[in-house]
Amino acid sequence: MRTVLVIRADLVEAMVAHARADHPDEACGIIAGPEGADRPERFVSMDNAERSPTFYRFDSGEQLRVWREMDDRDEEPAVVYHSHTATEAYPSRTDISYASEPNAHYVLISTRDPERHELRSYRIVEGVVTEEPVRIVPAYASA
């Protein structure tokens, strides 16, 4: 599957700002988009229930509320993001074992360098990781 993440610049800025704010703990969240459209639109930062520099987990109660809201709005998680605060922006074995949204772009942001973040995107389907290019745009063409 050849894919690319096309994403608005303000959404990238929101993810990076969240990752920086929670550093040195890992930050996590989603960007919801219309079902089947592959278009991230609505930024939702989530609590890291683990509050850890090496692990993250969505709070299960918050996740239920957010997933139900997406269901009501005919949305899906277009992006699932989290930060690595001391290592590169590449999925760990734990990330791969938990990845369970086949339609999502898994975005990793590394904040290990205080000046320059690293942001990369992957598809993770049935344990197979495929990195994809990220194209940051000011606005979506048709939305």
Added chain:
Amino acid sequence: MSVTVSIPTIMRTLTGGEKRVQASGATLAAVIDDLETNHAGLRERLLKDGKLNRYVNIYVDDEDVRFTGGLGAQVPENGTVTILPAVAGGAV
């Protein structure tokens, strides 16, 4: 005894694409057994070695069953069971 079960995207291949299916059972364990009779393969996704799989969250009427009795959690008549993939990971 009828219960509505919400199925996450990744498991809908086992329910013919359905987002919601009906099942019966007074406890979560019984509901999962009943689901398996109509949607073979679901139990394997929800349980590991007879316990709840840590890669999924299961809620009965919006309560995470990890805090309300696990597989023994009571499921009321016309209750809802929601299955979500747990979203987690980390640097190591």
